[in-house]
Amino acid sequence: MRDAVIVDAVRTPxxxxxxxxxGIHPGDLTAKVLTALAERNGFDPATVDDVVWGCVSQVGDQAGSIGRVGVLAAGWPESVPATVVDRRCGSAQQAVHFAAAGVxxxxxxxxxxGGVExxxxxxMGSARAGGEPYPPSVLDRYGVDGFNQGIGAEMVARKWGMSRTQVDDYSARSHERTAAAIxxxxFDDQLVKMDELTVDEGLRRGTTMEKLGGLKxxxxxxxxxxxxxxxxxxxGAAGLLITTGDYAKQQGWTPLARIHTAVLAADDPVIxxxxxxxxxxxxxxxxxxxISDIGAFEVNEAFAPVPLAWQAEMSADDDVLNPLGGAIAVGHPLGGSGAILMTRLVHHMRDHNIRYGLQTMCEAGGMANATILELVA
Structure with missing residues (x-):
């Protein structure tokens, strides 16, 4: 029986x-990740059957089938194909699902x-180009003029009774945990070496409740x-090398983790x-x-109420929820975040001998991916 394993995972800062x-074209950001994977693992790029790449705003600099552009920018053989996936914020996580299913x-x-943004x-929003993505049939169904994630975050906060203090406290925690991790x-072993940037740039050290409380x-x-x-x-961009356990053994590769379970779900598109x-x-x-079997959770920090509501419903321990901080502290490059989070997760699992990790992220339209990884002993 064939399985799907992650041999390596890398990301840009x-x-x-x-x-x-x-100043770096997203095709070149993609190429940096692809090049790093090939160099770290010693494979011939010609052996890659497909590059499945997430990207949300596929216009402008990201319009030309950005996965294929990255393959060419990396100098890989013209025989290597690529495709681009858009499941909104979960695009790169969905790319992992598709690659694993293909394997x-x-x-x-x-x-x-992987993915890039x-x-x-x-x-953000460039792809609309003055158009209206929602026909009257959809707007009338929900009695709205449009859909807005920020308003959705406010709705989540109200539904779960979250105070400003609670969401700001969570946000300060994200910065604190990211600083401690850095x-x-x-993150050292997962980062692509770049002249332009060597560490995640968005971290604001010394973030306090007082500073957060002063924001409008x-x-x-x-x-x-x-x-x-x-x-x-x-x-940013990130990518994962995925194959079967048998193929990895043939190549002398030691996988980091097995893709144990991959699912999708969808909910109310207004909230x-x-x-x-x-x-x-x-x-x-x-x-x-x-829940108690899972030793680490990555729940994308699109807004603080998202992981807080998830935690309230799932009763996960605080110390295993986003243990390295998250997007509030370092950012959320939409089409790449799914692979960035998974790169962080799989290396954290290896470093701390955690058998199971789970990643999930909210996506426009009320959708979500969830992936369970199992450490390969």
Whole structure:
């Protein structure tokens, strides 16, 4: 029986908006990740059956089938194909699901899954180009003029009774944990070496509740959501080398983890951000595991209420929820975040001998991916 294993996972440091990575074309960010994977693992790029690459705003600098552009920018053989996936914020996580499914089905022996987003060069919302993505049939169904994730985050906060203090406290924790992880060298082995940037750029050391409390709310003057308790707009890319356990053995590779369970779920598109809750439950049900079996959770910090609501429903221990901080501290390059989180997760599992890890993230339209990884002993 074929399986799907992660042999290696790498990422660029995450650059802040208009920061150190803004001058790099997203095709070249992709190429840096692909090149690093080949160099670290000694494979011939010609053996790669497909590059499955996440990207949300596929316009402008990201319009030309950015996965294929990255293959060419890396100097890989023209025989290496690529495709681009858009499941909104979960695009790169979905790329992993597709690559794993292809490996298990026998369509691939070797696949690279990951994603990229340069939000400095291709601002969020660029793909709309003056159009309206929602027809009256959808808007009328929900009685809305449109869908807004920030308003959704406010709805989550109200539904779960979250105070401004609670969401700001969580946000300060994200910075604290990220700073501790950086100082401990937790990310060193996963980062692509770059002249432009050597460490995640968005971290604001010394973030305090007092500083966060002084920020104005962004979507509702009586609400709780501010720039300080939301994910940062940023640039970055990540990729994972995926194959079967047998093929890895043939190549002399020692896998990091096996892709144990991969599921999808969807929920109310107006509140939008609650999908990780049913997705996690579905993954646990399908895997036969319980919350207590999972030693680390990556729940994307799109807004602080997202992991807080998830935690309230799933009763996960605080010390295993986003133990390295998250997107509030370092940013959320939309199409790359799924692979960035999985890179962080799989290396954390290896470094701390954690058998099972679970990753989930909210996505526009109320959708969510959930993936359970199992450490390969």
């Amino acid at each position: 995450i650059g802040k908006r208009n920061g150190s990575l803004a 298990i089905a026998g369509h691939y022996d070797v696949a690279i899954a 340069s939000m400095s060069r291709v601002p 100082d401990a060298g937790a 709310t962004a979507f509702d003057e009586n609400g709780v959501i501010t720039a300080g308790n939301s994910s940062q707009i940023s640039d 939008m951000l609650t999908g990780p809750i049913p997705a996690t439950q579905k993954a646990l049900d399908r895997s036969g595991l319980s």
